[in-house]
Amino acid sequence: MGMKLVHTDLSGFQDVLEHKQAELIQVLRVRDDITIEKSADQMDEIQYASERDLAIRSVDRDSSLLREVRAALRRFRDGSFGSCIECDSAISPKRLAAIPWASRCIKCQDASDQDRHASLESFAENLENYG
Ligand SMILES: [Zn+2]
Numbered sequence: 240m241g242m243k244l245v246h247t248d249l250s251g252f253q254d255v256l257e258h259k260q261a262e263l264i265q266v267l268r269v270r271d272d273i274t275i276e277k278s279a280d281q282m283d284e285i286q287y288a289s290e291r292d293l294a295i296r297s298v299d300r301d302s303s304l305l306r307e308v309r310a311a312l313r314r315f316r317d318g319s320f321g322s323c324i325e326c327d328s329a330i331s332p333k334r335l336a337a338i339p340w341a342s343r344c345i346k347c348q349d350a351s352d353q354d355r356h357a358s359l360e361s362f363a364e365n366l367e368n369y370g
Pocket of ligand 1: 323324325326327328344345346347348
């Protein structure tokens with residue numbers, strides 16, 4: 240039997256991701272139940288609206304996290320887990336330990352964050368020029 244040395248150090252992340260996926264599905268399901276319960280109560284409309292708003296916002300956050308976790312599990316299946324989706328270089332184990340569902344290496348993540356800032360800044364500059 241040959242030794243499988245390639246990617247053995249990554250296999251632990253699959254468990255972490257599967258646990259995270261199960262946890263998020265559970266959290267999202269429980270929060271659904273709470274929202275339904277609360278709407279049955281005679282709650283102050285404004286308070287209800289703001290609580291619902293908060294709940295929706297955290298559902299949004301957890302749903303997009305769940306999407307990222309699922310995408311990472313898909314990358315596990317097709318063998319691309321641990322590689323940056325932009326430049327194909329290996330994502331550092333340190334980064335994966337902190338964010339197992341990270342899809343970009345730190346360089347590409349920084350670049351994409353800066354791109355977003357830059358486009359916002361040039362948008363603001365354009366507004367100034369036209370204002
Ligand atoms: Zn990269």
